[in-house]
Amino acid sequence: MASESTITKTPAEESTQAEHTRSGFYYRPNVDIIEHPEELVVLADVPGASPDGIDVNFEDGMLTIHAKVPPRHEDVEFLVGEYGVGDFWRTFHVAETVDAGKISAEYADGVLTLHMPKAEAAKPRKIAVKA
Amino acid sequence: MVLRSWRPMNQLAQLRREMDRLIAGWVPDGLEWPWTGMLRSQPAVNVWETPESIFVELEVPGLKSDQLDISVVGDQLSVKIERPEPTEQDVTYHRRERPVGSFLRVVQLPAEVDANRVEAELQHGVLTIQLPKAEAAKPRKIQVTSTS
Numbered sequence: 001m002a003s004e005s006t007i008t009k010t011p012a013e014e015s016t017q018a019e020h021t022r023s024g025f026y027y028r029p030n031v032d033i034i035e036h037p038e039e040l041v042v043l044a045d046v047p048g049a050s051p052d053g054i055d056v057n058f059e060d061g062m063l064t065i066h067a068k069v070p071p072r073h074e075d076v077e078f079l080v081g082e083y084g085v086g087d088f089w090r091t092f093h094v095a096e097t098v099d100a101g102k103i104s105a106e107y108a109d110g111v112l113t114l115h116m117p118k119a120e121a122a123k124p125r126k127i128a129v130k131a
Numbered sequence: 132m133v134l135r136s137w138r139p140m141n142q143l144a145q146l147r148r149e150m151d152r153l154i155a156g157w158v159p160d161g162l163e164w165p166w167t168g169m170l171r172s173q174p175a176v177n178v179w180e181t182p183e184s185i186f187v188e189l190e191v192p193g194l195k196s197d198q199l200d201i202s203v204v205g206d207q208l209s210v211k212i213e214r215p216e217p218t219e220q221d222v223t224y225h226r227r228e229r230p231v232g233s234f235l236r237v238v239q240l241p242a243e244v245d246a247n248r249v250e251a252e253l254q255h256g257v258l259t260i261q262l263p264k265a266e267a268a269k270p271r272k273i274q275v276t277s278t279s
Contacts, residue, residue, distance in 0.1 A: 030228035030229045031226050032227050033224070033226040034225070036221075036222050047256030048256065077179065078177055079178045079180060080178035081178075110256015111192045
């Protein structure tokens with residue numbers, strides 16, 4: 001059966017903090033979160049999002065990604081419809097101490113990349129052992 | 132009324148999506164739905180048609196056009212995707228959900244197409260393939276002549 005399966009989009013989790021002002025269905029982007037010694041890198045798949053419709057917010061240790069996806073096919077009847085199109089939304093608690101002022105984001109080919117440099121205090125330090 | 136061939140796999144896929152949606156509601160944040168790895172073997176497609184063409188769309192975020200191989204044989208469209216494994220050293224993955232590796236998706240098209248005029252466009256991680264229908268497969272208006 002595994003060979004018959006398709007990559008599915010997961011609906012975004014119900015947000016308990018706030019309600020969206022725009023009604024509609026939200027999807028949860030697939031992410032990779034990679035920790036480097038100096039920074040955290042977040043890669044989020046948000047295919048179809050336009051670069052100016054991506055909102056990244058970091059507040060109180062909460063990282064929120066919201067990517068608006070304009071509808072691509074209205075008035076279309078699908079012969080095969082395996083996924084829906086809608087905005088992407090996902091929130092993370094970031095445990096690492098991140099230097100919020102230095103977070104940078106770029107967007108290419110439907111992938112949002114966030115670089116979150118660690119605050120000085122959280123960087124690993126090599127301790128020299130004296131003989 | 133729309134007459135359409137019965138596609139059992141479609142209905143299965145639909146059912147599974149519904150199940151995923153239900154289960155995603157129960158699973159606490161941070162826990163992975165254990166079958167996610169299995170579900171990640173092929174990219175999903177949307178297919179629709181106009182009188183002139185068939186359109187096939189796939190979401191392939193992060194893919195460059197040279198990692199993509201599209202071919203049409205008869206009424207079968209094959210899309211092969213090659214995503215290299217990341218080779219970074221000295222890093223820790225906290226989440227690893229984005230698909231890697233190679234995927235092949237074969238789509239059975241509902242009509243004969245003109246393979247020479249197939250066009251594909253990759254924009255913001257969405258691949259749209261336009262397959263113009265072969266002349267014989269286009270809808271034709273039938274003139275009715277009255278003899279009385």
